Amino acid sequence: MIFKKPWFPLLFLFIFLNAFFLGGRNFLLKQGIDPDVLIAGNLILFIATAGSFYFSKSALSSTNGSASVRSLYGSFMIKFFICITAAFAYIMIERKNLNKPALIICMGLYIVYTIVEVSSLQKLLKQKRMPRKEFPIDHLQQYLPSDTGDAVFSYLQHYKVHLTITKERKSILGDYRHRTHHANHRISVNGNLNKYAFLVTLLHELAHLLNFENHSNKVAAHGTEWKMIYGQLLKQFLQPASGNKIFPTDIEQELLQSLKNPAASSCAEEGLLRVLRKYDAPKSAHHLLEELLPDTLFRINDGRIFKKGEKLRKRFKCREVATGKFYLFSPVYEVEVISQ
Numbered sequence: 001m002i003f004k005k006p007w008f009p010l011l012f013l014f015i016f017l018n019a020f021f022l023g024g025r026n027f028l029l030k031q032g033i034d035p036d037v038l039i040a041g042n043l044i045l046f047i048a049t050a051g052s053f054y055f056s057k058s059a060l061s062s063t064n065g066s067a068s069v070r071s072l073y074g075s076f077m078i079k080f081f082i083c084i085t086a087a088f089a090y091i092m093i094e095r096k097n098l099n100k101p102a103l104i105i106c107m108g109l110y111i112v113y114t115i116v117e118v119s120s121l122q123k124l125l126k127q128k129r130m131p132r133k134e135f136p137i138d139h140l141q142q143y144l145p146s147d148t149g150d151a152v153f154s155y156l157q158h159y160k161v162h163l164t165i166t167k168e169r170k171s172i173l174g175d176y177r178h179r180t181h182h183a184n185h186r187i188s189v190n191g192n193l194n195k196y197a198f199l200v201t202l203l204h205e206l207a208h209l210l211n212f213e214n215h216s217n218k219v220a221a222h223g224t225e226w227k228m229i230y231g232q233l234l235k236q237f238l239q240p241a242s243g244n245k246i247f248p249t250d251i252e253q254e255l256l257q258s259l260k261n262p263a264a265s266s267c268a269e270e271g272l273l274r275v276l277r278k279y280d281a282p283k284s285a286h287h288l289l290e291e292l293l294p295d296t297l298f299r300i301n302d303g304r305i306f307k308k309g310e311k312l313r314k315r316f317k318c319r320e321v322a323t324g325k326f327y328l329f330s331p332v333y334e335v336e337v338i339s340q
Contacts, residue, residue: 007053009116014046017109034099037090041106044086049113052079056121076114083110145195147244148237152199155206159213160184165191170301174201176208178217185209194279196251200272203233227262234259250275273332285339289316290331297321298335305338 021028021038028035055075087106091098140156141149143165156163162184169190177186187205189198207230211219219225234255237246247255254272277288289308292298296308298318306318306327315328329335 007050007120009120010046010049010053010113013113013116014042017042032099032101033105034102037099037102038105041086041102042109045083045106045109045113048079048082049117052076053117053120056117057124143189143191143193143195143198145199145246147240147242148199148246151236151240152202155209159209161209162186164188168192173197174205176205178209178212185212194276194281196247196279197276199237199246200255200276203237204230207233222262230262231259234262248279250278270330270332277332277334285337286334287337288331289318289329289333289335292335292337297338299338300333300335306335 018039021035021042025035028038052075055078056072087103090103140152140163144152155161160179164186166188167190172190173193174187174189177183179185187202187209189201189205193201207226208221210229210233211221211226214229215225238252238255240246245252251272254269254275258269258272274288289298292308294308294310297305298308299305305321306329307321309317309319309326311317311331312328315330317326318329319326
């Protein structure tokens with residue numbers, strides 16, 4: 001595809017506009033529009049937008065969410081400042097010969113460049129959250145509990161699911177994208193999960209798929225319809241036709257409890273997270289926040305260090321050591337303890 005690279009649309013827009021301004025010079029002059037101003041404005045907009053896009057792209061790859069947002073806003077503000085400065089300089093230099101139609105067109109081009117930039121960044125963000133490399137279905141059994149492969153395979157094959165297994169993502173365990181005219185259903189699951197957590201997460205995303213097949217986008221993503229479908233999937237694996245028990249007793253009890261009102265995310269069910277974590281591979285110095293003593297120093301995934309504070313209702317109030325700011329953490333948030 002011509003726009004396979006995320007920056008191609010910006011380059012295409014710049015070349016197309018320049019070609020139009022050069023080829024339509026006589027037409028523009030007849031309309032009282034200075035093509036040289038348009039060409040200069042187009043060049044400035046392209047350079048400013050390309051710089052903004054480069055820094056915004058770097059911000060998206062950051063693991064620090066707040067830093068990413070600051071970088072994104074900063075890059076857009078710098079681009080805006082460059083364009084305003086260029087327009088002001090033109091107005092001051094060409095006061096008597098100011099070509100207002102060309103200046104107004106350049107203002108419109110600023111909006112066009114911004115729309116193209118935002119669209120390209122959105123595509124990058126989707127690629128980041130949903131990798132394209134499909135996982136071989138016949139290798140999936142290694143991630144699943146015994147006697148569950150055939151049932152899972154039947155769903156994936158019947159609905160032609162593009163499955164990807166990703167590296168660890170702290171904010172989500174899995175993700176779903178519905179089918180379109182150009183792509184199949186897409187599901188991603190974190191590959192670092194233990195077998196039981198992997199299956200529960202995959203069932204969560206499959207419930208979204210079935211919900212879309214039944215209701216399209218006409219119902220809430222985690223509404224009554226989704227909860228009913230998710231509950232039916234859980235029952236299928238809690239009571240398999242083979243009669244063999246799939247989940248250990250403690251996980252089974254938590255899943256039965258969650259059937260009463262499934263959470264919007266498997267990350268949100270604290271009781272289930274506690275139980276599933278028992279079956280993770282041991283990690284030295286890693287603990288749930290609720291397991292730490294008060295005033296214990298801990299590090300989170302993005303490298304920031306906090307001191308554990310008091311519990312406020314359901315969450316712990318913790319102070320970031322570097323800034324002194326306070327943040328609320330879930331009791332089951334996994335952290336790395338820092339030796340004191």
